[in-house]
Amino acid sequence: MNLRTPGPTPLPPHVREALARDMVDHRGPEFAASFSACVAALRRLFRTEHDVLILTGSGSGGLESAVVNLFSPGERVLSVSVGSFGRRFAQVAEAFGVDVARLDVPAGEAAEPSAVAAALAAAATITSVLVTHNETSTGVTNDLPEIARVVRAAERLLVVDSVSAIGAIPLEMDAWGCDVVITGAQKSWMIPPGLTMIGVGPRGWEAHQAARLPRFYWDWTRARKSAEKGQTPWTPAVGLVFALEAALAMIESESLERVHARHRRVGARARAGVADLGLRLVARDQARASDTVTAFWLPDGLSASDARRRLRDEHGVVLAGGQDELAGKILRIGHLGYVDVPDVDEALAALRAVLGATDSIPAPVFARSSRA
Amino acid sequence: MNLRTPGPTPLPPHVREALARDMVDHRGPEFAASFSACVAALRRLFRTEHDVLILTGSGSGGLESAVVNLFSPGERVLSVSVGSFGRRFAQVAEAFGVDVARLDVPAGEAAEPSAVAAALAAAATITSVLVTHNETSTGVTNDLPEIARVVRAAERLLVVDSVSAIGAIPLEMDAWGCDVVITGAQKSWMIPPGLTMIGVGPRGWEAHQAARLPRFYWDWTRARKSAEKGQTPWTPAVGLVFALEAALAMIESESLERVHARHRRVGARARAGVADLGLRLVARDQARASDTVTAFWLPDGLSASDARRRLRDEHGVVLAGGQDELAGKILRIGHLGYVDVPDVDEALAALRAVLGATDSIPAPVFARSSRA
DSSP states (O other): OEEESSSSOOOOHHHHHHHTSOOOOTTSHHHHHHHHHHHHHHHHHHTOSSEEEEEESOHHHHHHHHHHHHOOTTOEEEEEESSHHHHHHHHHHHHTTOEEEEEEOOTTOOOOHHHHHHHHHHOTTEEEEEEESEETTTTEEOOHHHHHHHHHHTTOEEEEEOTTTTTTSOOOHHHHTOSEEEEETTSTTOSOSOEEEEEEOHHHHHHHHHOOSOOSTTOHHHHHHHHTTTOOSSOOOHHHHHHHHHHHHHHHHHOHHHHHHHHHHHHHHHHHHHHHTTOOBSOSSGGGBOSSEEEEEOOTTOOHHHHHHHHHHHHOEEEEEOOGGGTTTEEEEEOOSSOOHHHHHHHHHHHHHHHTOTTOOOOOOOOTTTTO | OEEESSSSOOOOHHHHHHHTSOOOOTTSHHHHHHHHHHHHHHHHHTTOSSEEEEEESOHHHHHHHHHHHHOOTTOEEEEEESSHHHHHHHHHHHHTTOEEEEEEOOTTOOOOHHHHHHHHHHOTTEEEEEEESEETTTTEEOOHHHHHHHHHHTTOEEEEEOTTTTTTSOOOHHHHTOSEEEEETTTTTOSOSOEEEEEEOHHHHHHHHHOOSOOSTTOHHHHHHHHTTTOOSSOOOHHHHHHHHHHHHHHHHHOHHHHHHHHHHHHHHHHHHHHHTTOOBSOSSGGGBOSSEEEEEOOTTOOHHHHHHHHHHHHOEEEEEOOGGGTTTEEEEEOOSSOOHHHHHHHHHHHHHHHTOTTOOOOOOOOTTTTO
């Protein structure tokens, strides 16, 4: 199968070997070495001199951990949402009694940094901004450097859901002034889901000290303290840490710059291929279209479920459908992590066949991720 | 290495193969089939006709999920604690503002069902009882059927931390009247850590409906609803679900009764071996000594860290040390999951050598888990 969903992504052979390793004592030296190597590599890749915590849970658990570690009941925060995952972050905050002001934009649009600045200028009580770096539901990448600039200028805390961006799309945590950055294992990091990694800078720790929401499992103070010994407060997903160590070594061996360039290449290829098929991107501005996931509107008369079934059964290509109000209306091609141009080309050829384009050709058979 | 900690435990080859499988769409048919097979097998192995939820997180996450799904702020519950993990469950509840009454017993002792009955008779405001089935820190198994009987008679909710028992030590969820039962992947279930499995019966769901603690990631209503489609609300640890399916098939192929008998056998062997070395069990009553972990006091003059290092470096045997007030004073031999008598014998032989017993013999080299 050519798994072209925006996470989980295919696994490199090195990662699959690491996953098959036998267990070790999670309080012993092998685990401590692997865990500490992961933390060190993640700090380099997050472009931060501060902390990166590794917690056992899904990316949504990472969002919850940010909420309960940073805020107090009734605290006012601004949610900058451009799709389903932006709304989810706001819902998590509201579930814990945080007072969420919303800056929502229609599906396909990116957030305007000037609108963020205006919202902050209008409400002095807002302490923090929640923003999605790359919106997986619409294939839109926000202008994070510029949003970070206006949030910094307004002296508020910046909490970034970069679950489907960092590691594939540039993010300079310290240089841009992102206070908290959250990601998930199954995205750019090329390993199975089950870990969430969270960068926390000095202003993040300051907010954490003041935060009064109840927490136990997700507590960052405990995580930081245990990490000093190469451990975690609770039994961690040991096998996923081994896998992460292998994947991070691959990323650093390719170099982060080349990984970014590869994602720009596959992103451009996906967008060109979709345009070539006469399909329209959900992203309204090409300059904000994502390099990790391409979402496009289905043509009239083609059912999303039929298209996905035919792509899968006849061509071995798995695409994602739409979420929430976009369900049944769009399809999404994931192209992040262990991916290169042939994987995208195969998906496009399959799509061409299913769309019944007149110049339809059989899907060429490429080796999966043949760059490896 | 002969990993003889009470979790993580060694992995069977079938499980390691499953872990090395490539990723699939977590909203697609392969995942749904595997997830639903796991749920069906777990219901049989929990001995329940009700729900078993599978959440991505550590066992401690499972404890937190029980607290936030079952209780309201200020609600009064009874914690029956016989060691570190009993205290942890109480700490989780207190972290969320639950009012915890404590019935603590000294390390090595089991809880007296009559004391539980008396505590409940004395406090009509207590709605629920938190109890540890098997205390991993001391190697003591509580008399759960009898505790369940008195909690049922008092008409309170019974919430069981069976993280290190169920699947190795008998637990009849429905027949005994356990309302909520929590376990973790890396114990009897022979897979790496990262999943927590939670049985919830009708009275558990009733308490859940009334519970007002804030929750999002751990929400059981969302988990139950998604499970109807063979899915999870958030991206699950896909690889661990594949591994769990393989492990559950092994357990059912061996039969739960034979798995229980094997754990009785290895437990008896560990206790006999420890006694033979002149060592004293932490468990004060042999009848309550655990069949999944054996804790024993170190003889005077032997340092725990030295003993563990020599066991590991000279004999390839990894034992666990003590926790909290038992740190430095005890060692623990884990014998749950993928284990049989030769694994325990090898650990005992290594221990004999390290203790410098006069009839010391070199540790025999057995194939790991040679029963497979």
